[in-house]
Amino acid sequence: MYCKCGNLKDGRRVFDEMSHRSAASWNVLIYEYAMSGGFCLSRDIWGLVKQMQIDGVKPDAFTVASLLPLCGTQNGNWAFGREIHCYITRNELCSFLNSGSDLYVGSCLIDMYSKSKNLVMARRVFDRMKSKNIVAWTAMIVGYAQNGVPEEALMLFRTMQSRDRIPPNRVSIVSILPACSSLAGLMEGKQIHGFSVRTEMNNDASVSNGLIDMYCKCGSLKSARCIFYDDSFCNDAITWSSMIAGYGLHGKGEEAVLLFNKMLMIGIKPDAITYVGVLSACSRAGLLNEGIEIYTLLTEEFGIMPTMEICSCMVDMLGRAGQIDQALNFIKSMPMNPGPSVWGALVSASAIHGNREIQDLAHESLLHLEPEIPSNYVSISNIYAHSGRWDFVAEVRKQMKERGLRKMPGCSWINVDSKIHSFYVADKSHPCSDMIYSMLDNLIITMKGVDVPVLFHVCFRNVDDLMYSIYHLNAQMTKLF
Numbered sequence: 001m002y003c004k005c006g007n008l009k010d011g012r013r014v015f016d017e018m019s020h021r022s023a024a025s026w027n028v029l030i031y032e033y034a035m036s037g038g039f040c041l042s043r044d045i046w047g048l049v050k051q052m053q054i055d056g057v058k059p060d061a062f063t064v065a066s067l068l069p070l071c072g073t074q075n076g077n078w079a080f081g082r083e084i085h086c087y088i089t090r091n092e093l094c095s096f097l098n099s100g101s102d103l104y105v106g107s108c109l110i111d112m113y114s115k116s117k118n119l120v121m122a123r124r125v126f127d128r129m130k131s132k133n134i135v136a137w138t139a140m141i142v143g144y145a146q147n148g149v150p151e152e153a154l155m156l157f158r159t160m161q162s163r164d165r166i167p168p169n170r171v172s173i174v175s176i177l178p179a180c181s182s183l184a185g186l187m188e189g190k191q192i193h194g195f196s197v198r199t200e201m202n203n204d205a206s207v208s209n210g211l212i213d214m215y216c217k218c219g220s221l222k223s224a225r226c227i228f229y230d231d232s233f234c235n236d237a238i239t240w241s242s243m244i245a246g247y248g249l250h251g252k253g254e255e256a257v258l259l260f261n262k263m264l265m266i267g268i269k270p271d272a273i274t275y276v277g278v279l280s281a282c283s284r285a286g287l288l289n290e291g292i293e294i295y296t297l298l299t300e301e302f303g304i305m306p307t308m309e310i311c312s313c314m315v316d317m318l319g320r321a322g323q324i325d326q327a328l329n330f331i332k333s334m335p336m337n338p339g340p341s342v343w344g345a346l347v348s349a350s351a352i353h354g355n356r357e358i359q360d361l362a363h364e365s366l367l368h369l370e371p372e373i374p375s376n377y378v379s380i381s382n383i384y385a386h387s388g389r390w391d392f393v394a395e396v397r398k399q400m401k402e403r404g405l406r407k408m409p410g411c412s413w414i415n416v417d418s419k420i421h422s423f424y425v426a427d428k429s430h431p432c433s434d435m436i437y438s439m440l441d442n443l444i445i446t447m448k449g450v451d452v453p454v455l456f457h458v459c460f461r462n463v464d465d466l467m468y469s470i471y472h473l474n475a476q477m478t479k480l481f
Helices: 008-017 023-036 041-054 061-070 078-090 100-115 119-128 134-146 150-162 170-182 186-198 205-217 221-228 237-249 253-265 272-285 288-301 308-320 324-332 340-352 356-369 374-386 390-403 433-449 452-459 463-480
Strands: 411-416 419-424
Touching (some): 008 023, 023 041, 023 061, 061 078, 078 100, 100 134, 119 134, 134 150, 134 170, 150 170, 150 419, 170 186, 170 205, 205 221, 221 237, 237 253, 253 288, 272 308, 288 308, 308 324, 324 340, 324 356, 340 374
Antiparallel strands (some): 411 419
């Protein structure tokens, strides 16, 4: 009662005065310490667990379930998670049978390993579970979606329904939509939208917000706008922020600013994410004056301390407008030390406008903050190459080689018959790669030999012939897969 009323100090006092403490007593205190967020796992909470065992009370499934969510954070606590997993195995706390506590502990383990970016162990725990409920499936789907493996997330989402006959709930719907966004899978997103309509989950604000974000990132701004103006659910700050960011993503800065002003008029208070969205929209659309006014509103009228992301947007906006010196002065006046995103924005802007002095300064600052990120070296090398500064290109490449850094190659993909095929640069791992390269060679020869508009004019007598040929080519490409 004391803890739920926000008085953890009196709750601890009652605990200390108890003459006999059971596992439930310890579990309540450990859980409240974990949920408060103001205590260190290694120093405070882990000490409680040790004292619990010294007093002769054995941690149970509820204890470990309270601790595991803290072990997936970015503070290096995953080592505690592995220790807890070993304790679970030794004491057979999670036999992976069909019981509520076992399923919950298993789901917590999946979540912990996923947040620690250890998908191999997360999948191993998932596969060992003899019976899986919607919580376990969703935990594994979220793990794939948040760790850059969206195709596996979609595949698991389909398997959950086809094999185990488990229908998605609101949480699983919200969890899978980012995977559709990552793959630009508009068709899959529409199917999930249709399911949410049939099950009346589209009236939920979180589902609708996820759909707006998905449609914007998949290029269907019209569909996102239809959901935004639907009266079946109440728009919250996240809804407005998602739509503003969507406008900015599509280069519609004026619409984003109008929507932002309308949001203020009806009394919805924007948060830092809203400001990032509208400032990014102003940056992409070249609305420098509007962006400066919004930043002034943020800092002076609302008294909000700008975040690193907001400052990055301002530097990017000033840089795109050619105000390189002003961007550098803004960085010097920031209320916090500039991060990699700030210097990265200045590197790009100074390269576009040919300011080599500030470009070198930003480049040096960026590599000083993130010396082990290969993408920084590659992007800077490309900028130098574009401006013909080959001596700097060689120096950057030399630094990468000395540090043993190698950038992961980008990939493209195509979805054929619900199966995703990925391709890298000069990739020949696909079983049909010989046929694919043969067709590409033929296309390149055709494109080099005849001007494309002339080719269409000569080869196709009317629109029907053109559409038939495109359909025929598409059918041939589909057969390759």
